[in-house]
Amino acid sequence: MHFMVLISGFFTPIRYALLDPKDEVAFWIDSFLDVIFALDIVMTFNLAIAKPSGLITSRIEIAKRYWWSGRLVLDVLATFPVDTVVEMVTGVSRLTVGLGLLRLVRLYRLLVMFREMQQSDKTNLIVIMLSKFVTCILLSTHLSACLFWGLARDDGFVENTWVAQGAPHLPGQQWAQRYITSLFWAVGTFKAGPSAGDLVPTSDLEKMLACVVMMCNICLQTYLVSNLSALLTRADVGIYTMRHAAALEGFLMQGRLCREVAADYWPTQASPHGSVAKVSEVVEGKELRQLGVFCKTFNLPGTLKDQLQGYVRFKFSTDQELESSVMAMLPELYRARISSLLYSKLIREVDLFSHCAKRCLSQLHAQLVSNLYMAGHHLVYVEESSSNLYLISDGEVLLSHRGVMIETRRMHETFSEFAFLCRLPEPFDVSSKTLCRILSLSNHAWESAVSNFPADGSQVMENLIKQTRRKRDEFPKNSKGYQLYRVILRDAQSHRMHSRDLTTAALCFAAARGDVAEVKKLVNGHSPNAADYDSRTPLHIASSRGQVDVIKILIAARQEIDCVDHFGRTPLMEACRQRQMAAAKLLHENGAMLGFEKDFEPRVSSVMSIDSADVRDSQASLNLDSEPAPEVMDKFAEAAELCAAASDPQQLWFLTSLLKFRADANAGDYDRRTPLHLACASGNHAAVEVLIQEESINMSCRDNFGRTPLMEAVRHGNENCARLLQTRGAHHGFCEDGNTDDSNVTHAGQELCQAAFSGQNSYLNNLLLGLTVWQVRVGTGLRIPPTLHKM
Incomplete structure (x- = not known):
């Protein structure tokens, strides 16, 4: 495009000064150039604008910036065929000459081109500056030559023109000869003034143009001489610039100097923008030199070296160094506010962070770091370990695997x-498809946010699994993308389960030590019903340790209050076993149960008494080969806990706790032995007192051997327990008062015979004493052993 500008700069003056205005070839050449530049205007609306805050891709915003920069007006003015339109409207062809020269406005592009080439490290500065000087001289003399000839032609080559005075035969010559003569006149004017030689300005217009040309000549000569002097004294100037820039560079790298700050601080006359730009160029050149030495020292591949150098040049050309300097200069408070304004909307629209708390997102976008990348730049390589999460702010990136293209990701997506x-190797190669602005989030920033908001960390993991499952389903089965995303989905789910196990362990540990703050934080992002390898929940552990505050938090978090661990114990049972009565009371007030039976209704009817059917009849109805019903297992578990506590005087507190929280005092074990049976048999007088105070206690219940608690007390010689039961109206179980049923008497005789036969003299004496006291007849229909007669 710059070459086309140069052609237009030379062709336009020739057409409107030396050629016939009705020349069709010149018209079509000029029209072709106008079409080329019109297409360039259209393309400008489709080019993104790189800014420190991000890429501008909106065509409306691009048009606004194109307009306010003034370039749109200049390009339209230089492209629109104003001369042709005016000639068609007015019919006056004389005006078209001056209007056609408006196309020379597009020469401003040459200045932009030379400035960019001067800033590039790939070009020789001396060659570029000399080329610029030569171009300026050629264009100036060329335009002057065409203007001098055009003025004479518009006057009709009358006697008061320089053509009629010095070369009257020239109008009849070819345009090339006319141009050479006019160029000689222009060069002579630039060299020695308008009065040199035989050609002199004659008319007033020629004299005025000669004055303008001479003033431009003075300015151009001054510019050329000064720049050539700078080139010749480049070594001395370089030493001064290096010493001057060394101090400024320190401020620049510390974030104390940037282009906007310098522009506000220094006066306009001092040209601060140029000074800071020079400092930036010095820093850029220094970094490129250091990068070249580094690549040469470590023998880096040429492709990698080109990418690194391209990124450094791109960084300085897009003012990324300016952005980092300004952000480093500002306090944390203002950096957070700026990041919130720039990135809060973007991060809310990222699918990976959907349904996350606003406070968590605020902490995240305050840690985002922005970078621009050129098209074709490799961002991530396959099997690399990634310590950053990348968000696409603008542009597109390509994801591939081993050279196979997988997909394209765009704005508001991540990679x-x-x-x-x-924490697994990267499955994709990622490269930028277009000019991209990428926001990176470090691992340290993420871990800090997740530690404060664990619920959002779990939510992001769930979003990753959903996103991976959705992307997997977008590919046909047996395709490379489907296989990759299937593996990713499997690994992500495994990582989620592992993270849950770790969080569960941390939650249980915090509940054990009573760390209320940690429990609140972990419960916020984790299910409180999660259990460890023994199915023990945090509520089990907090109840066993008596952590009342933790229990309140877990109950408020809607943890299942009657969950059962691997040993069949509920949190209330754990609290009772560990003598944590405050915790047990709190659990009971919130509806907790011991876990033996769901309904906890009194089960007196399920326990055999002397008024029930015979034990053998009920026992015969049981199918011993079948699986026990759950409620039977609950009953046996309850009886086991109660019986163990009733038989041990040291566990009286445990027995009291169980009964206090609605345990069934009549629960029987596999031999239908109730806690009262065990307490009487072991002589635990205190336990008997506790048990007989229960309203639902059945003191006449029988076990599978037909014995009552009173018989157990007599059998083991526990007189105190027997007397206590008798005072409370307990029956011995042989017969009722006044009842002489032979079966009961026979049963008493059987007990006597068994005791005499087995030599249990103590039991025999106690039984005889009890039978005497209870007035039970012995001997009717019964053969008394000789040993019993002797007694």
Whole structure:
């Protein structure tokens, strides 16, 4: 495009000064150039504008910036065929000459081109500056030559023109000869003034143009001489610039100097923008030199070296150094506010962070770091370990695997999220498809946010699994993309389960030590019903340790209050076993149960008494080969806990706790032995007192051997327990008062015979004493052993 500008700069004056205005070839050449520049205007609306805050891709915003920069007006003015339109409207062709020269406005592009080439490290500065000087001289003399000839032609080559005075035969010559003569006149004017030689300005217009040309000549000569002097004294100037820039560079790298700050601080006359730009150029050149030495020292590949150098040049050309300097200069408070304004909307629209708390997102976008990348730049390589999560602010990136293209990701999407969240190797190669602005989030910033908001960390992991499952389903089965995303989905789910196990362990440990703050934080992002390898929940552990505050938090978090661990114990049972009565009371007030039976209705009817059917009849109805019903297992478990506590005087507190929280005092074990049976048999007088105070206690219940608690007390010689039961109206179980049923008497005789036969003299004496006291007849229909007669 710059070459076309140069052609237009030379062709336009020739056409409107030396050629016939009705020349069709010149018209079509000029029209072709106008079409080329019109297409360039259209393309400008489709080119993104790189700014420190991000890429501007909106065509409306691009048009606004194109307009306010003034370039749109200049390009339209230089492209629109004003001369042709005016000639068609007015019919006056004389005006078209001056209007056609408006196309020379597009020469401003040459100045932009030379400035960019001077700033590039790939070009020789001396060659570029000399080329600029030569171009300026040629264009100036060329335009002057065409203007002098055009003025004479418009006057009709009358006697008061320089053509009629010095070369009257020239109008009849070819345009090339006319141009050479006019160029000689222009060069002579630039060299020695308008009065040199035989050609002199004659008319007033020629004299005025000669004055303008001479003034431009003075300015151009001054510019050329000064720049050539700078080139010749470049070595001395370089030493001064290096010493001057060394101090400024320190401020620049510390974030104390930037282009906007310098522009506000220094006066306009001092040209601060140029000074800071020079400092930036010095820093850029220094970094490029250091990068070249580094690549040469470590023998880096040429492709990698080109990428690194391209990124450094791109960084300085897009003012990324300015952005980092300004952000480093500002306090944390203002950096957070700026990041919130720039990135809060973007991060809310990222699917990976959907349904996350606003406070968590605020902490995240305050830690985002912005970078621009050129098209074709490799961002991530496959099997790399990623310590950053990348968000696409503008542009597009390509994801591939081993050279196979997988997909394209665009604005508001992420990449490297799998490797970042799951701590696994990167599955994709990622490269920029277009000019991209990428926001990176460090691992340290993420861990800090997740530690404060664990619920959002779990939510992001769930979003990753959903996103991976959705992307997997977008590919046909047996395709490379489907296989990759299937593996990613499997690994992500495994990582989620592992994270849950770790969080559960941390929650249980915090509940054990009573760390209320940690429990609140972990419960906020984790299910309180999660259990460890023994199915023990945090509520089990907090109840066993008596952590009342933790129990309140877990109950408020809607943890299941009657969950059962691997040993069949509920949190209330754990609190009772560990003598944590405050915790047990709190659990009971919130509806907790011991876990033996769901309904906890009194089960007196399920326990055999002397008024019930015979034990053998009920026992015969049981199918011993079948699986016991759950409620039977609950009953046996309850009886086991109660019987163990009733038989041990040291566990009286446990027995009291169980009964206090609605345990069934009549629960029987596999031999239908109730806690009262065990307490009487072991002589635990205190336990008997506790048990007989229960309203639902059945003191006449029988076990599978037909014995009552009173018989157990007599059998084991526990007189105190027997007397206590008798005072409370307990029956011995042989017969009722006044009842002489032979079966009961026979049963008493059987007990006597068994005791005499087995030599249990103590039991025999106690039984005889009891039978005498209870007035039970012995001997009717019964053969008394000789040993019993002797007694």
